[in-house]
Amino acid sequence: MIDVRVLRDDPDVIRAAQKRRGESDAIVDSLIGAEERRRSSIGTYEALRAEQKQLGKLIPRAEGEQKQQLLAQTKELSDRVKAAEATQAAAAAELDDLLRALPNLASPEAPAGGEDDFVTLEEVGTPRDFAAEGFQPRDHLELGQMLGAFDVERGAKVSGARFYYLTGVGAQLEMALTNMAMTRASEWGFTPMIPPALVKPRAMEGTGFLGQAADDVYYLPKDDLYLVGTSEVPLAAYHSDEILDAEQMPLRYAAFSPCFRREAGSYGKDTRGIFRVHWFDKVEMFIYTTLEASYAQHEQLLAWEKQWLDALELPYRVIDVAAGDLGASAIRKFDCEAWIPAQGKYREVSSASNCTQFQARRLDIRVRGEHGTVPAATLNGTLVAMPRTIIAILENHQLANGSVRVPAALRPYLQDRDVIEPLS
RNA sequence: GGAGGUGUCGCAUAGUGGCCUAGUGCGCCCGCCUGCUAAGCGGGUUGAGGAUGAAACCUCUCGCGGGUUCAAAUCCCGCCACCUCCGCCA
Numbered sequence: 001m002i003d004v005r006v007l008r009d010d011p012d013v014i015r016a017a018q019k020r021r022g023e024s025d026a027i028v029d030s031l032i033g034a035e036e037r038r039r040s041s042i043g044t045y046e047a048l049r050a051e052q053k054q055l056g057k058l059i060p061r062a063e064g065e066q067k068q069q070l071l072a073q074t075k076e077l078s079d080r081v082k083a084a085e086a087t088q089a090a091a092a093a094e095l096d097d098l099l100r101a102l103p104n105l106a107s108p109e110a111p112a113g114g115e116d117d118f119v120t121l122e123e124v125g126t127p128r129d130f131a132a133e134g135f136q137p138r139d140h141l142e143l144g145q146m147l148g149a150f151d152v153e154r155g156a157k158v159s160g161a162r163f164y165y166l167t168g169v170g171a172q173l174e175m176a177l178t179n180m181a182m183t184r185a186s187e188w189g190f191t192p193m194i195p196p197a198l199v200k201p202r203a204m205e206g207t208g209f210l211g212q213a214a215d216d217v218y219y220l221p222k223d224d225l226y227l228v229g230t231s232e233v234p235l236a237a238y239h240s241d242e243i244l245d246a247e248q249m250p251l252r253y254a255a256f257s258p259c260f261r262r263e264a265g266s267y268g269k270d271t272r273g274i275f276r277v278h279w280f281d282k283v284e285m286f287i288y289t290t291l292e293a294s295y296a297q298h299e300q301l302l303a304w305e306k307q308w309l310d311a312l313e314l315p316y317r318v319i320d321v322a323a324g325d326l327g328a329s330a331i332r333k334f335d336c337e338a339w340i341p342a343q344g345k346y347r348e349v350s351s352a353s354n355c356t357q358f359q360a361r362r363l364d365i366r367v368r369g370e371h372g373t374v375p376a377a378t379l380n381g382t383l384v385a386m387p388r389t390i391i392a393i394l395e396n397h398q399l400a401n402g403s404v405r406v407p408a409a410l411r412p413y414l415q416d417r418d419v420i421e422p423l424s
Numbered sequence: 425g426g427a428g429g430u431g432u433c434g435c436a437u438a439g440u441g442g443c444c445u446a447g448u449g450c451g452c453c454c455g456c457c458u459g460c461u462a463a464g465c466g467g468g469u470u471g472a473g474g475a476u477g478a479a480a481c482c483u484c485u486c487g488c489g490g491g492u493u494c495a496a497a498u499c500c501c502g503c504c505a506c507c508u509c510c511g512c513c514a
Contacts, residue, residue, distance in 0.1 A: 046474065046475095046482060046483045046484085049482090050483070052494080053495085056442075056495050057495095059442070059495075061442095072494085075493095076494095078493085366471095373471085
């Protein structure tokens with residue numbers, strides 16, 4: 001949710017941001033109209049209500065005929081107050097609905113356009129030349145089967161397409177990555193968290209996932225609860241309805257949680273292996289700070305993500321995601337894409353978003369500082385999403401015989417093994 | 425799942441239809457007093473919105489949402505959270 005004052009003071013900023021996203025700016029005029037109706041209806045209601053309160057004070061002191069007259073007068077006024085209040089509430093709700101439908105204002109620095117209009121900021125590391133090494137790289141599914149790292153057939157048997165079991169060394173890899181990520185994160189000043197993966201509508205709506213992304217979200221109607229697609233949701237809602245102390249900023253949390261995604265509309269896309277799945281585990285970083293500090297925190301978040309991929313010795317590139325592909329909450333987003341040898345391309349493994357005050361306004365999270373109490377800024381970034389990271393490790397560090405070299409930084413978390421071997 | 429209880433300002437409490445414009449104590453902030461500290465004295469101390477050049481000012485906020493009434497912290501209904509007990513359960 002954006003600041004209503006921008007509507008009055010500088011609506012062209014909103015129009016420009018909508019255009020960068022490739023979306024219609026017609027909503028801006030609706031917003032302006034709704035905002036005016038809200039203000040005028042508040043004025044009407046409050047004037048009537050003040051009159052009602054004044055008269056009400058006279059009643060207990062009045063006697064006889066005068067009292068009867070006052071009662072008749074206030075009774076009539078009471079109906080008008082009720083009507084004015086209803087009008088005012090409806091106008092406020094209309095404005096709120098429109099405001100919540102509007103995505104965050106895409107940063108002028110975010111490239112304009114859609115999914116393909118990203119800008120590559122840098123490429124780190126060099127993809128291996130398997131031809132020069134004299135063998136054809138296997139893809140992650142083949143490697144996973146040789147190593148006994150996961151089982152997609154039985155995943156489909158038990159839960160359906162896009163489900164899997166992590167098995168043997170695959171399960172161990174997830175635990176190792178989790179422990180390594182949590183260790184790193186706490187060294188960086190993040191509080192480790194294990195949050196609930198089922199949340200109320202407020203949390204899901206407040207983080208901006210019930211807009212265009214709603215089709216991708218699992219919902220349990222019997223309990224009116226949502227399965228989170230990322231622990232960004234319970235972490236953002238963690239401090240909802242709270243006023244935080246500016247001195248304590250930034251607050252940093254790193255959460256391990258399962259993530260559930262319906263993947264609606266992705267039929268036939270990435271169907272092989274465990275690249276695109278309905279459930280996976282992830283360690284997510286989340287930061288509460290002030291708007292002013294958020295830009296630097298965003299860079300810092302990206303720096304940590306890069307440090308993580310460096311530690312895993314994976315080649316990757318960083319892209320500046322285009323405005324149309326930001327999602328509702330972010331003004332700017334950097335994705336890290338690891339090189340996937342069998343696909344011959346870079347694929348997203350992590351993402352860092354600055355949501356500025358968008359989520360905090362919806363969830364009513366404020367920061368009290370020297371210059372008053374203002375909405376907090378929130379940022380989120382992936383530290384490690386399990387299946388894709390496991391894919392990247394297996395494919396990039398594979399050896400000719402199907403073994404996989406364990407990157408040095410991960411070895412302490414994997415029984416000091418330097419290589420994982422095929423089953424037989 | 426069943427039965428009962430509780431929910432008021434940062435904390436603790438008072439308040440059972442109209443002088444509640446929510447009192448008091450503690451904590452916190454400012455000032456006075458004071459070798460220093462404490463005590464004492466005086467003042468301030470929820471949040472949101474509207475109005476204004478800025479104020480004064482006005483409205484809302486007693487877990488949340490409805491209702492009754494001229495008038496609701498107070499009465500009624502629904503929901504939520506917490507506590508106690510029973511059942512079930514990892």
